[in-house]
Amino acid sequence: MSNPINLADKLAQFSEHWSPRIVGVFNGHDLMVVKAKGEFVWHSHPDTDDFFLVLKGRLRIELRDGDVVLGPGELHVVPKGVEHRPVAEEETELLIIEPAGTPNTGDPDTAVTKVSI
């Protein structure tokens, strides 16, 4: 018998904001947990949609044509190429999914290195 991936346990292992940790893989995508607080940068991903599922807290995804606000158990997919800026007033925990190697800022020069835990 093997163990499932417990998202809360994974999130308890780090405290940095906007620094995704890889917890699994699925069809060439990284499954990641991330802690968000404050404003991220405006960015887009030319080659991939961006999946956000809020586990705890509250995330506002600012879009050029209006915002989407997510609470726990709510998800939103930003289509590829669409500019967005995630903002969390309080510390917020997320499951995000991106193709392996996708820079989190949309730009390899400013992206953080994603570590597996």
Next chain:
Amino acid sequence: MSNPINLADKLAQFSEHWSPRIVGVFNGHDLMVVKAKGEFVWHSHPDTDDFFLVLKGRLRIELRDGDVVLGPGELHVVPKGVEHRPVAEEETELLIIEPAGTPNTGDPDTAVTKVSI
């Protein structure tokens, strides 16, 4: 301002077991919620991994080399080609992800039609 996808709201819209509802799309994949109760069939997907995230309840994924038991906030990915049988003793709610058009039983002849809600 647009609305996020609220998974609990989507799950409240139907009662059938093992009948996934499509709630969104992501990189050619369907994002689906499903209610599980009882034993599903042993099956595998030759061309895709199978993503399971438990939202409520408890899911046992039986595998030929041992089981994985998932509670709320826990996920497991069954690699492509690996035989598995999901079993839920109590009614269990899941987020699952599969490429659009994947038969839920691994076999188009026995698969249910996935409806968008």
